[in-house]
Amino acid sequence: MGLLVDGVWRDDSHDPQRIQGGRFVRRPSAFRNFVTPDGSAGPTGEGGFPAEPGRYHLYVSLGCPWAHRTVIYRRLKQLENVISMSGVSWRTDDEGWTFDTATGSTGDAVNGKSKMYEIYQLADPKITHRVTVPVLWDKKRGTIVNNESSEIIRMFNSAFDEFTNDHTEYYPAAYRAQIDQLNETIYTTVNNGVYRAGFATTQDAYEEAARALFVTLDDLERRLSKQRYLAGPRLSEADWRLFPTLIRFDTVYYSHFKCNLWRIEDYPNLSNYLRDLYQVPGVAETVSFEHIKKNYYGNMVKVNPTRVVPIGPVIDYTSPHDRERFVS
Numbered sequence: 001m002g003l004l005v006d007g008v009w010r011d012d013s014h015d016p017q018r019i020q021g022g023r024f025v026r027r028p029s030a031f032r033n034f035v036t037p038d039g040s041a042g043p044t045g046e047g048g049f050p051a052e053p054g055r056y057h058l059y060v061s062l063g064c065p066w067a068h069r070t071v072i073y074r075r076l077k078q079l080e081n082v083i084s085m086s087g088v089s090w091r092t093d094d095e096g097w098t099f100d101t102a103t104g105s106t107g108d109a110v111n112g113k114s115k116m117y118e119i120y121q122l123a124d125p126k127i128t129h130r131v132t133v134p135v136l137w138d139k140k141r142g143t144i145v146n147n148e149s150s151e152i153i154r155m156f157n158s159a160f161d162e163f164t165n166d167h168t169e170y171y172p173a174a175y176r177a178q179i180d181q182l183n184e185t186i187y188t189t190v191n192n193g194v195y196r197a198g199f200a201t202t203q204d205a206y207e208e209a210a211r212a213l214f215v216t217l218d219d220l221e222r223r224l225s226k227q228r229y230l231a232g233p234r235l236s237e238a239d240w241r242l243f244p245t246l247i248r249f250d251t252v253y254y255s256h257f258k259c260n261l262w263r264i265e266d267y268p269n270l271s272n273y274l275r276d277l278y279q280v281p282g283v284a285e286t287v288s289f290e291h292i293k294k295n296y297y298g299n300m301v302k303v304n305p306t307r308v309v310p311i312g313p314v315i316d317y318t319s320p321h322d323r324e325r326f327v328s
């Protein structure tokens, strides 16, 4: 892949901190401003980003689980006519994410660029940062508002309420402590845990991540034997943060990232829960197994040097689930 150093695109040898002692280390996102209903500052960053229809643009990869959260929220919160979106190609090259329409990109409808790193350069010509998706772009100020998926979904949850008919609250006050706790464990051991297993370059680092991942999956399986969703009777942010990892698990993480004690299909509750979420209206359309498979198997040459993309597995996520046994 590569990264920007002082605004110049460099290869990964300029990012020695990415793997430390065989362990993959993910670094914090740089742009942390918030869109708010009236443009006042959010929990971090500066103000000046009021919610307005047509003003903001979301850059995503349909292969990427972090971007997937934001695509799901945009869909569920009925923001598709309020926030425009561009998708990068499933193929990354020596210059990272591209807008090559021959390999699944929509093209860059807003800035007309061919590389994602050019969007970061527009926001800050001297930036030192990895060029990640998702990115929330402000067309009016010509800059990146935020490139942290967990914060972008919080904005989509409520900041644009004036411009949508969907007012579902995925982070209700009464459940916040519980959701925060679930997020913390699931981020560390599952969302990022699969990457820590897959990118590990020592046996110890791999085993540490892979074992912790299955401890959490076992816990979640128990939890979901007693309730329909992670934080109780209603769908919440915790579910939408877990879903993008679960839907990629049997197709990618099980084999490509060696997370292979069990498949999600082997867990009765997790597999039914996954179908339940997949079958929420609108969600299936946010899932592209073509992007997912080609993005992981076809790009990560340190993990899969041949870039060969496997033909399977065959799993029907539209088959009936048993989650309606829980009364909501």
Ligand SMILES: N[C@@H](CCC(=O)N[C@@H](CS)C(=O)NCC(=O)O)C(=O)O
Residues within 6 Å of the ligand: 001, 002, 028, 029, 061, 063, 064, 065, 066, 067, 130, 131, 132, 133, 134, 147, 148, 149, 150
């Ligand atoms: N913390 C970020 C992480 C995003 C992220 O790591 N995205 C990956 C794609 S799945 C990426 O763009 N990686 C490129 C790189 O690290 O160079 C978020 O949740 O938004």
